[in-house]
Amino acid sequence: MTDTGPRNTRQRRAVESALRRTDDFVSAQDLHGKLREIGDSVGLATVYRTLGLMAESGAVDMIRAEDGEARYRLCESEDHHHHLVCRVCGRTVEVEEPLAEKWASDMAAAHGFTDVSHTLEIFGTCLTCAESR
Amino acid sequence: MTDTGPRNTRQRRAVESALRRTDDFVSAQDLHGKLREIGDSVGLATVYRTLGLMAESGAVDMIRAEDGEARYRLCESEDHHHHLVCRVCGRTVEVEEPLAEKWASDMAAAHGFTDVSHTLEIFGTCLTCAESR
DNA sequence: CTCTCTGCAAAACATTTGCAGTCGG
DNA sequence: CCGACTGCAAATGTTTTGCAGAGAG
Numbered sequence: 001m002t003d004t005g006p007r008n009t010r011q012r013r014a015v016e017s018a019l020r021r022t023d024d025f026v027s028a029q030d031l032h033g034k035l036r037e038i039g040d041s042v043g044l045a046t047v048y049r050t051l052g053l054m055a056e057s058g059a060v061d062m063i064r065a066e067d068g069e070a071r072y073r074l075c076e077s078e079d080h081h082h083h084l085v086c087r088v089c090g091r092t093v094e095v096e097e098p099l100a101e102k103w104a105s106d107m108a109a110a111h112g113f114t115d116v117s118h119t120l121e122i123f124g125t126c127l128t129c130a131e132s133r
Numbered sequence: 134m135t136d137t138g139p140r141n142t143r144q145r146r147a148v149e150s151a152l153r154r155t156d157d158f159v160s161a162q163d164l165h166g167k168l169r170e171i172g173d174s175v176g177l178a179t180v181y182r183t184l185g186l187m188a189e190s191g192a193v194d195m196i197r198a199e200d201g202e203a204r205y206r207l208c209e210s211e212d213h214h215h216h217l218v219c220r221v222c223g224r225t226v227e228v229e230e231p232l233a234e235k236w237a238s239d240m241a242a243a244h245g246f247t248d249v250s251h252t253l254e255i256f257g258t259c260l261t262c263a264e265s266r
Numbered sequence: 267c268t269c270t271c272t273g274c275a276a277a278a279c280a281t282t283t284g285c286a287g288t289c290g291g
Numbered sequence: 292c293c294g295a296c297t298g299c300a301a302a303t304g305t306t307t308t309g310c311a312g313a314g315a316g
Contacts, residue, residue: 006270006271007270007271007314007315007316008315008316009270009271009272009314009315011271011272011273012271027305028305028306029304029305029306042272042273043272043273043274044273044274044306045272045273045274045275045306045307045308046271046272046273048305048306048307049271049272049307050271052306064197064201066250068197068201068202068203068280068281068305069201069304069305070201070305070306084240084241084244084246086246087248093244095240097236099232099236100233100236100253103230103232103233104255107217107228107255108217108255108257111217111226111259112259112260112263113217113219113255113257113258113259113260114257114258114260114263115220115257115258115263116255116256116257117255117256117257118253118254118255118256119252119253119254119256120233120251120252120253121251121252122237122240122241122246122249122250122251123249123250123251123252124241124246124247124248124249124250125246125247125248126244126245126246127245127246127247130245130247130248139295139296140289140290140291140295140296141290141291142289142290142295142296142297144296144297144298145296160280161280161281162279162280162281175297175298176297176298176299177281177298177299178281178282178283178297178298178299178300179296179297179298181280181281181282182282182296182297183296185281201280201305201306202279202280203280203281267316268315268316269314269315269316270313270314270315270316271312271313271314271315272311272312272313272314273310273311273312273313274309274310274311275308275309275310276307276308276309277306277307277308277309278305278306278307278308279304279305279306279307280303280304280305280306281302281303281304281305282301282302282303282304283300283301283302283303284299284300284301284302285298285299285300285301286297286298286299287296287297287298288295288296288297288298289293289294289295289296289297290293290294290295290296291292291293291294291295
């Protein structure tokens, strides 16, 4: 079980670094743009591939914006959690709801479902964005 | 307030009829395919436009599959509700969770967010699909 | 060295839009 | 009649993939 893990390439470091510098959820496209701006460019396909791997390994959270676009963010807590996202500026608050977890799995079990996963995201307009409207 | 509503065209009737014949969530592409199969073909763009309007008016529920594709289903209950969806066969169970509603709005308000909306979907493998695996 | 990772460009998809013609009311 | 609705094809935007070359271990 010698987990060699992914290779330590410049591109991977750049993606992780850019994610670390961002508090909010960003799309693969956004990230690609940011990297290009700071002159640490990484191919778009590589950004997608890297984010995909990180999401699979649990290193980043992935959510879907209301239009279906995927957005990523470095995972802060180990525990499963959800997000309150400003649909204007993207500001994010990480929230926990232990009851929802249990409710979801109980509900699924009651109907004979297994391998349960769930999504729970809250979208709104944050105070700052509402005022500057 | 004479709501004339949308026009009663063959295409709109075909879409509604096809939705009525399906218990599970279907994508616009699926629906377009089904209509073509039964020889009651409707342009793909029209399927999208019609589903979009119906979703806006609340006539259908719209959820995002795990891959981000939009899926639609005739709305059964007036109240806001959520879904337990089999990720293999698409079988759907409509569930309600009044606590989640309140929790989401309270949580958002506590952080100064307004115009709150939320998504809560549960994905799993239903008994039938688990057995035939 | 070897095998994974990368970049680029093309492909694959879902969805939207421009426009001219159709048809419901 | 007239404006909303439709079909088609082209445009868009995101994400994936094929392939040859680069570089990590």
